[in-house]
Amino acid sequence: MDILLTLFLGKPLWLWLTFLALVLVLLVLDLGVLNKGDQEIGVARSLKLSAFYITLGVAFAGFVWWQIGAEAAGLYLTAFVVEKSLAMDNVFVIAMIFGFFAIPRKYQHRALFWGILGVIVLRGLMIGFGAALVQNYHWVLYIFAGFLVFTGIKMLFSGDNHEVDIGANPALKFLRRHLRVTDELHGHAFTVRQPDPKTGRIRRFATPLLMALIMVEIADVIFAVDSVPAVFAITSDPYIVFTSNIFAILGLRALYFALAAILHRFAYLKYALAVLLIFIGSKVFVADLMGLEKFPASISLGVTFAILGAGVAVSLWKTRGQPVHETLPGEPGDEHPARP
Template identity: 35%
Template sequence: MNVSAWVWIVTLVVLVAILAVDLLIIGRRPHEPSMKEAGSWVAFYVGLAVLFGAGVWITSGGTAAGEFYTGWLTEYSLSVDNLFVFVIIMARFAVPRHLQQKVLLIGIVLALLMRGAFIAAGAALISQFSWVFYIFGAFLVYTAFTLIKEGENDEDDFKENILIRWARRALPVSSSFGDGRLTTTDSVGKRLFTPLLIVMIAIGTTDLLFALDSIPAIFGITKEPYLVFTANVFALMGLRQLYFLLGGLLQRLVYLNYGLAAVLAFIGVKLVLEALHTNSVPFINSGHHVSWAPEIPIWLSLVVIVGTLGIATVASLVKSSRDRRKELLNTPT
């Protein structure tokens, strides 16, 4: 897939325009969106992703389109997992509901900037060192085991990182969110930061940690930087509205961690097999490719990812419904 400079430019311009509209809407009227509003925006962004994939199909063929759709679905699913932590952060800092949109949007902008840097670095590494796939694959398998442990332990806690703790100590922070701005003044006229800044740091740095597994995961699906970047963009663009649309449904997705763990483990194994197939590491098979290592086609990756996430979602909803019925039956009347 040959992506010219002007295609990159047009893509970035359109992205900035959409973000500017989002910022303008929130800046003029901070509010908690209704289910109808959130659902309409989510449908809009999903529709854009589907249309973009169709455009990729027309201009670059079915393989590239399949890579985009598979990568987008993977990143979107991992982004839903991010929402669990975002809910905890919002509750931990007691962010008013009408300000949560602003926090999420700024966090998403920061995430896009950081992921853009990660993608550029990852693409440069892959183009120079094919053995990076071994590292990416091993890391994804490790992350999969980590997700399984989190699911078994049922830990929903959020631990403040070093940057958040430093900001709390070093910056003058007010006790009130005020009107939703990043700064305010106290009774004696001293300029203070509002807790909104700390929350944005928490959202941004948390997403940076999530990018450590999501970026290697999508490079396991496609090596084309343009598809990697656009899949991430479309996965993140509707995340703010999805946060309000899902609401309490997030707590019902009890098996999501297991589904995501299976997806990451599958992509990790796929990366290792691909690395073996194109091996150039001297101490593995004397630097020659491993003939028995199969190449997993993109259609099979898409089927495995969709099937795994679908099973995890249905199983989660069934279990949650059963648990709710049991709770109602055991509740004294």
């Protein structure tokens, strides 16, 4: 049993295995019990599932407190809230991807479920690489911090245009050149065997559902370029960075179906996120100027809640009276249908 006490990235191996086992149980419960088979997830069900994941993610802070300490728990909560908030734009892009490929709601959950498996691996690799950089080259933190400040300032002055041209994406053009893709869906299948129109031979084709899944994974990598440095600017502990990231993403999948329909109500949250990124990046420099080893976790968490709370309050006030959209972006009935 001594192997379980072996340190891996600064924490006992059993801590990592406990978290991964919890994630595995949640994934099995999600697909095998709560959402078995192809079905549409309504707003009410989405909110209930999301509340469950958020509660579990917050409760995990208690486990972190018990095993690592109060300061670590505060850092985890801050990272969890920041990661959850930064995922807002990710929801919009995922909705646009599904709309572009005309993926019905009853198949979207399946794509998001398998997508989370890829996200866990990709985020794990990125966080492991980032942790190695920070451990060996501490000055990398200042690069992360400067990047966050630059990104926040850019967000403040970039306007409100959320229009995303999925068809012009270079990754999608590359995939279409190198993969055989069917013109229509084949149920919830990601691939299908059928005759090649050119040769008549039976070949394996990718379906639009697989293309959507790949594009969702690519979108997550792009968003991780912002979110992973943001969490490292909060804490350089790989365990807290990884667990907060994954818990936020697990809940995001559940919240997607409700959040995509009311995302327009959070129109001003973008500016709060921009200010939050500037704060997270600048506190790395402020801590050095004040001679602090670390910026106090309690103050960081309080400021984070204050910024995001103000952004949510202003958004809900400014957009009061606006109806909830019945369709997601790109679905039939949406005023901005996806390109064919």
